[in-house]
Amino acid sequence: MKDLIKETIEKIKDQGIAPEPRWKYLVKKYGMWAVFGVIILLGAISFSIAFNLLSQLDWDLYRFAHQSAVLYSLSLLPYFWIVTIGILLALAFFDLRKTETGYKYSWLKMSLVSIGGIIVIGFVFFLIGLGGKLNAFLIKDIPYYGQHMMMTKESQWMQPNSGFLSGTLTIISNGKLEINDLNGQKWNVILDEKTLIRPAVNIAKGEMIKIIGSKKDANNFEALEIRPWMGQGMMNGSGAGRSSGMMNNGSGRDMMNGN
Amino acid sequence: MSEKELQTDAELIELAKQDPELFGLLMERYQVQLSHYIRRLTQLGQDDVQDLLQEVFIKIYQKLNEYDEVLKFSSWAYRIAHNHIIDYFRKVGARPKFNSLEDYEWEKIIGASVHIEKDIMNRDCVEKVKVCISQLPIKYKEVLILRFVEEKEYEEIMDILKKPKGSVATLIARGKETLIRELKEQNINCF
Numbered sequence: 001m002k003d004l005i006k007e008t009i010e011k012i013k014d015q016g017i018a019p020e021p022r023w024k025y026l027v028k029k030y031g032m033w034a035v036f037g038v039i040i041l042l043g044a045i046s047f048s049i050a051f052n053l054l055s056q057l058d059w060d061l062y063r064f065a066h067q068s069a070v071l072y073s074l075s076l077l078p079y080f081w082i083v084t085i086g087i088l089l090a091l092a093f094f095d096l097r098k099t100e101t102g103y104k105y106s107w108l109k110m111s112l113v114s115i116g117g118i119i120v121i122g123f124v125f126f127l128i129g130l131g132g133k134l135n136a137f138l139i140k141d142i143p144y145y146g147q148h149m150m151m152t153k154e155s156q157w158m159q160p161n162s163g164f165l166s167g168t169l170t171i172i173s174n175g176k177l178e179i180n181d182l183n184g185q186k187w188n189v190i191l192d193e194k195t196l197i198r199p200a201v202n203i204a205k206g207e208m209i210k211i212i213g214s215k216k217d218a219n220n221f222e223a224l225e226i227r228p229w230m231g232q233g234m235m236n237g238s239g240a241g242r243s244s245g246m247m248n249n250g251s252g253r254d255m256m257n258g259n
Numbered sequence: 260m261s262e263k264e265l266q267t268d269a270e271l272i273e274l275a276k277q278d279p280e281l282f283g284l285l286m287e288r289y290q291v292q293l294s295h296y297i298r299r300l301t302q303l304g305q306d307d308v309q310d311l312l313q314e315v316f317i318k319i320y321q322k323l324n325e326y327d328e329v330l331k332f333s334s335w336a337y338r339i340a341h342n343h344i345i346d347y348f349r350k351v352g353a354r355p356k357f358n359s360l361e362d363y364e365w366e367k368i369i370g371a372s373v374h375i376e377k378d379i380m381n382r383d384c385v386e387k388v389k390v391c392i393s394q395l396p397i398k399y400k401e402v403l404i405l406r407f408v409e410e411k412e413y414e415e416i417m418d419i420l421k422k423p424k425g426s427v428a429t430l431i432a433r434g435k436e437t438l439i440r441e442l443k444e445q446n447i448n449c450f
Binding site for chain 1: 287
């Protein structure tokens with residue numbers, strides 16, 4: 001045994017073996033934590049985008065789509081982002097386990113740190129508008145994203161065959177309401193006594209609206225309900241920044257007749 | 260007892276970083292423990308165990324700056340030995356072919372696994388059980404050796420294997436179950 005110690009020390013001296021510098025170890029140690037931080041940030045960004053999408057959708061349309069609330073809600077979920085968050089969570093767990101002290105953390109602690117981090121930071125990102133900006137960027141620059149990958153507010157309200165239409169008011173006159181939909185197509189919106197116009201809707205040229213109803217032909221859409229572009233229009237939102245025009249809280253025919 | 264022998268592991272590490280000769284004091288403290296651990300796990304002959312031990316000590320020396328006092332030095336040293344042994348088996352691409360645990364060491368594992376008193380062990384039966392244990396996958400054999408032969412606490416095994424406590428407990432339980440199943444399959448029912 002004594003020989004082993006002597007031989008080992010001689011070998012260390014002869015071969016010039018020295019302790020590796022501490023910075024190498026620190027780079028590895030903090031590198032793992034930095035990777036964890038990046039994963040959580042990416043997860044938080046994904047969460048803010050998903051939350052932004054969900055917050056803009058109208059969840060009560062199942063009544064008009066003739067579907068159950070559950071099935072309709074499932075069809076609205078942003079699965080791409082849910083899967084992305086799931087993958088990032090798995091990576092975060094894996095990375096956390098690989099940190100120097102990761103093996104000591106319970107699943108509960110790792111879940112709280114990872115999921116909690118993604119939700120809290122993601123919600124902050126959502127509040128400061130990052131989710132909205134990134135969504136707008138993706139919808140604008142990657143058409144496939146908005147058209148096929150995700151149920152966005154735009155895609156939810158650009159389904160005239162299913163009874164959902166949206167666009168900008170272009171002509172408002174007695175008995176006539178015309179919009180340019182999100183693809184630039186002109187639609188004549190047919191109103192009658194039964195048409196419900198939500199209180200916050202501002203019927204004015206240049207305003208964006210959402211319409212629930214049925215498509216009559218290529219350019220005519222019969223409206224059952226009209227909502228403002230932002231929100232569901234339950235509250236009378238005549239606040240600052242609204243363009244002047246007809247505010248209404250009655251049926252379509254009354255409004256169009258100026259009553 | 261010299262002044263150096265009274266110093267803590269952490270103090271000796273700091274000294275060893277400056278002077279390799281002082282690393283000898285750390286080696287002296289742990290060479291018996293680590294030598295037994297390597298022998299028990301690898302089941303290699305004395306010369307091969309000594310070679311592996313030297314390689315382990317050199318690795319420990321190279322990693323001295325990585326040592327974190329949160330861990331016991333012995334746990335950290337066992338961890339390096341464990342990783343080195345795993346690498347060794349990967350390199351040689353083989354599993355140990357023969358057994359070199361002492362009788363009292365076998366008895367500890369057997370006693371912990373099949374719940375029998377040492378004095379009622381049948382000698383012939385013990386030999387058969389030894390074969391079954393030696394055929395266990397290394398992940399099970401290792402935790403059984405650490406827990407019942409090295410008599411390490413769960414927390415120390417966690418630190419050595421870098422596995423969560425739940426995984427350590429599961430490995431120990433599965434190791435025992437696998438051993439009992441193996442004994443039944445081979446009709447070893449002599450206790």
